[in-house]
Amino acid sequence: MSIIPRPSDVRLHKKSRTLELVYADGSHELTAEFLRVHSPSAEVRGHGIGQGVLQTGKKLVGITGLQPSGNYALKIIFDDGHDSGLYTWDYLYDLAHNQESYWQTYLEALEAAGASRDGGLIARG
Template sequence: MPTPTEIRLNRAERRLEVTFDDGATFRLPAEYLRVESPSAEVQGHGPGQKTLVSGKREVGITAVEPVGHYAVRLVFDDRHDTGIYTWDTLHRLGREHPARWAEYEAALAAQGLSRDLRGRGRG
């Protein structure tokens, strides 16, 4: 399993930059990390229970807190702070970012939801 060699929060651009020991570097938008949070609030407690989170275009990360030697807890400015992002999760989210983002935008459109706080209309 790849391990981060650097984790940097870029507040101005609202993204988390993670470099791994396998050479991969990912620049993960806060919005993407928020809507893909590994928390039970977003993922549910079993298969098929994932919640579609909308209205997070402007969300930011206020803190990155270490969890042992295997993960970080991200604190978002919308007060969401229950997701524990393991190294494997961060690497997977980085690798799968384009495909997951396209699926997310399609799901929002199908539900008539938006990335904007108002929640309705164009994403």
């Protein structure tokens, strides 16, 4: 079993709405939107397999605060009022290192649902 490293630094950049995680292998910036739509909360993931709720209209969401939760997680407080997900260090590492594929999967899910990052529905011709 490999040990997932904790970031050596966590920096919130409110102006660019990003969270920067610094690891030994480099720095990773995650947008507030990416973190919000991948929240580990039950509101987003659902209470069972296949019960997740596609998050739409989060393009302009920001992060208002960060709170450590013990030595294992970070609570991210978003400006849309969402603050119930605990992002474990393992989960943040996974998000940082697989951001591109997760983002592509999210964009494909939005398109399949006819939804948008801006919150409106996409007109289909």
